[in-house]
Amino acid sequence: MSSPSAFSHALFDFAETLAELQPGQRDIVAEHVEKECGIRLPVEIIARSYKALDLILHYSSVRTRTSGERAAFYLDYNLRLLSLLGVSHLVGPEGLYTAFVESKKHWQLKAGVRGTLQALRDKGLSIGLISNFDSSLEQIIDSLGLSGLVDHLHVSQSEGVEKPDPGFYLEFFRKYDIDIWQSFYVGDSYVLDFLPATQIGLKTWLLDEAGLYLHCPYAVRSVGEVLNLVSDRQSRGDAERTPIGTTASPLKTGKL
Secondary structure, eight states: OOOSSSOEEEEOOOOOOEEESSSOOOHHHHHHHHHHHHHOOOOOHHHHHHEEEEEEEEOTTTTTTHHHHHHHHHHHHHHHHHHTTTTTTTSHHHHHHHHHHHSEEEEEETHHHHHHHHHHHHHHOEEEESSSOTTTTTHHHHHTTTTTOOEEEEEEHHTTTTOHHHHHHHHHHHHTTOOOOGEEEESSSSIIIHHHHHHHOEEEEEEEEEEOOTTOOOEEGGGGGGGHHHHHHHOEEEEOOOOOOOOOOOOGGGOO
């Protein structure tokens, strides 16, 4: 039986945490803007603009029902993105939307992810995904060869509730009768992942590949970094179960 200080469950967001679409959205934007107006935007600037916009504008797999609604969302999103990049007077959102539609995108695991998940399984941890996604995620997981590594899948469209609602996270622990205190979570969004997960007392690391949160002690630059952090807790216990600012009580949420 695991000690109270040991992790038993490794939980992750999926999109932009474990996997990303290829060709990448930053590359599509960079190529389209250059084609339209001759300006080559650095991909680092595009990445930071995406992160800034995602703090205030979130696609909903629960509320979005039709292709028309999806198109309307992304036209508005593209306009705001192009404005953040300072090129909306030169490039229209419709052309960028078409560029994304015509690109032959596919999901690809980020570097080191498969090895990290396998190493966690070798340590005896179960693997779970908590994701704002539609019902196709199970098929995508299978196509990426992760079916044998993922034990629990929690998808917003299937649940009818989504991030950043803390209830979406709590329902995962209720459904699978898993102890929050023996779990950790990694996600790439400060608003959708870090804030609601820490609010319920879940040990959370914020994936910060763009280097926006270097001042945050809970930020990691790659998913692989969590292996050392997990090893540290396994060996010395965890003196900071609940990050600063949370008010969760140490209950096993599966019993609530």
